[in-house]
Structures are given as structure tokens and as C-alpha cells.
């Protein structure tokens with residue numbers, strides 16, 4: 148039998164419109180030779196016309212307000228964060244959500260930055276604990292908290308923005324990852340679009356809406372930080388390849404991007420509903436699910452005496468790719484009362500859902 152995947156790590160490549168991507172690349176190669184043969188020192192922030200396309204798309208899709216000049220394209224969110232941290236004060240205190248995105252946590256630790264982790268409540272990062280910790284920079288994933296899946300409601304977004312506006316040298320890094328896919332509620336506007344005090348740095352990526360291998364990510368700097376970026380970082384050449392940028396621009400401007408997102412939303416919502424239905428039927432009251440109304444994964448706690456490790460081993464033996472939440476519980480705070488796992492459905496076709504749930508049940512209870 149072949150593997151079945153609950154991985155949250157990738158997208159369903161079998162549904163990627165390679166043909167239209169290829170014709171966009173062909174057009175880019177034909178029409179944009181000028182930008183292609185310029186060395187990337189001329190576009191440290193990425194190709195201007197590509198940034199114009201992204202700015203336009205973001206204002207429609209996420210209510211983001213920005214000029215193309217504020218956008219910096221980069222080969223991955225972590226690299227952009229590495230640039231960004233050079234714009235803040237030397238001894239800034241950083242904070243991030245717990246459970247949270249371990250790769251960001253490791254990036255902060257590697258840079259030996261002062262860092263506090265802040266637990267979540269049912270609306271996202273705890274605003275009371277944030278006020279107590281009083282950091283300068285807080286990193287949040289409001290659209291679909293990573294990994295818990297909590298969608299930060301407007302009320303908490305306003306609290307966060309008011310907190311940031313209270314004092315100088317307070318910034319919010321909004322990582323809007325996974326924001327393309329919303330199911331029940333309609334899209335909640337980004338923090339960046341609600342921010343009128345220039346305190347939000349917006350991080351975005353095409354890794355989930357297109358392909359992680361593209362390595363096209365972007366950040367939007369408020370004017371004050373843009374000025375610092377140009378003073379301190381403009382010697383750093385662009386890390387986002389020009390052909391990828393120009394193909395993406397054709398893909399968005401031709402309407403293919405909007406079409407693809409609409410198609411994938413249909414596909415993912417059908418899988419998500421079928422998966423939740425099957426899990427409820429099979430696990431009954433032994434399963435508690437969180438964060439299911441957005442993104443390409445949700446989390447589930449299981450009322451079992453079996454350990455996370457043993458379940459992980461049994462899943463692997465049954466060829467079921469399954470990630471648990473321990474690696475995302477930072478600083479050894481295991482924030483779940485029972486064994487908790489990430490259930491991703493981007494790589495789980497509808498036909499495989501029944502078998503996938505059976506293997507999961509076998510790994511946990513049989």
C-alpha cells in the first residue's frame with residue numbers, strides 16, 4: 148500500500164496549472180528581456196513592475212494599502228525576516244506566539260535576539276501577556292495561526308494595533324501565510340490594512356497559493372522602516388529570481404492566479420468538509436478539532452492514553468505521514484492536555500480520506 152499524507156507542509160502539486168504557468172514564463176521570456184538581463188543589484192527590492200502587480204492584487208485580496216516602493220521581494224520569509232531585523236533597535240525585545248512557527252523561533256535564536264514566547268488564547272496571541280512582556284516587536288500569524296489554526300477576530304486585531312500605537316518602537320510583524328484559503332467567514336482584513344500608525348510589517352508568500360519551490364515571498368515596510376532599509380540594506384542584492392518574478396506577474400495580470408485560487412478553494416473546502424465528517428464519525432467524542440475554518444490544515448487532540456511518540460511510530464508503520472504539535476510548542480511548554488496532531492488536507496485527495504482516517508484510528512486506538 149502507498150503512503151497517505153496528513154502533511155501541512157506542501158500543496159497539491161497535481162492541481163497546479165503547469166501549462167498556464169509555462170505559457171506565462173514563455174511570455175515573460177519574450178516580453179521582459181530588459182529586466183531579465185539586468186543584474187539583480189538594480190532591483191534589490193525586486194522588479195518594479197512586478198511589485199506594482201503585487202501591490203494591486205494585495206489591495207483587492209487582503210485590503211493591504213501600500214505603494215510598490217514599500218514592497219521587498221525575497222527568496223523566502225526567513226530571509227526577509229533576516230533583513231527586517233536589521234531595521235529595528237539594537238537591543239529590541241522580540242515576542243512570538245506559542246505554539247508557533249519554529250523556523251521563525253530558531254531564526255530569532257540564531258541571531259541571539261532577546262525573545263519571549265507568548266501563549267495563545269481562543270482569539271490568538273494573549274493580549275494581556277503581551278502587555279506584561281512589553282516587547283518592541285511581536286511576530287503574529289493572525290489569518291490562520293500557525294500551527295493551531297486560530298483565526299484572530301477583528302476585536303483582537305484592534306487591541307493589538309492599539310497596543311502597538313501606544314508607544315514608540317513598537318512593531319507588529321504580520322505573517323499572512325495561508326491567508327488565501329478561508330471557508331466559513333469571509334476574509335477578515337489584514338492588520339496592515341487596519342493599521343493607521345505605520346506599525347505593521349506585512350509578510351506574504353506564494354508558497355501555499357502556488358508552489359513552495361518558487362521561493363517568492365515579500366514584505367511590505369511602513370515608510371519609516373523603508374527609509375532605514377534603504378540606508379542600511381540597499382547594498383544587498385535581490386534574492387528572488389527575475390524569471391520567477393516576471394512569470395508570476397504574467398500569471399497574476401492574466402487572471403490565472405485568481406482562477407487558480409478559486410479552483411483550489413473549491414477543492415480544499417470539499418476535502419476539509421469530508422475529512423471532518425469522517426473524523427467525527429470514526430472518533431466520536433475522543434477527538435477535539437481546532438482551527439478548521441481556514442488554511443490547509445487544522446489541529447486535533449485525541450482522548451487517548453497512548454503517547455504522541457507511540458502514535459507517531461504506529462502511523463509511520465502504517466505509511467501515514469502525520470506531524471504532531473510538539474515541535475511547535477516552544478521552550479518546552481507542551482500546551483495541549485492530550486496528544487495533538489496537525490491534520491493537513493492539501494495532499495489528501497477525497498478518495499484517500501476514508502483510508503487515511505482508518506489508518507489514523509488504528510494508530511491511536513487499535
Ligand SMILES: Cc1ncc(COP(=O)(O)O)c(CN[C@H](CF)CCC(=O)O)c1O
Nearest residue numbers: 155156223224225248293322324352354364
Ligand atoms: C508561519 C509560516 N510563514 C511562512 C511560511 C512560508 O515561508 P516561505 O515559503 O519561506 O515564504 C511558512 C511555511 N511553512 C512550511 C510549509 F508549511 C513549513 C512548516 C513547518 O515548518 O512545519 C509558515 O509556516
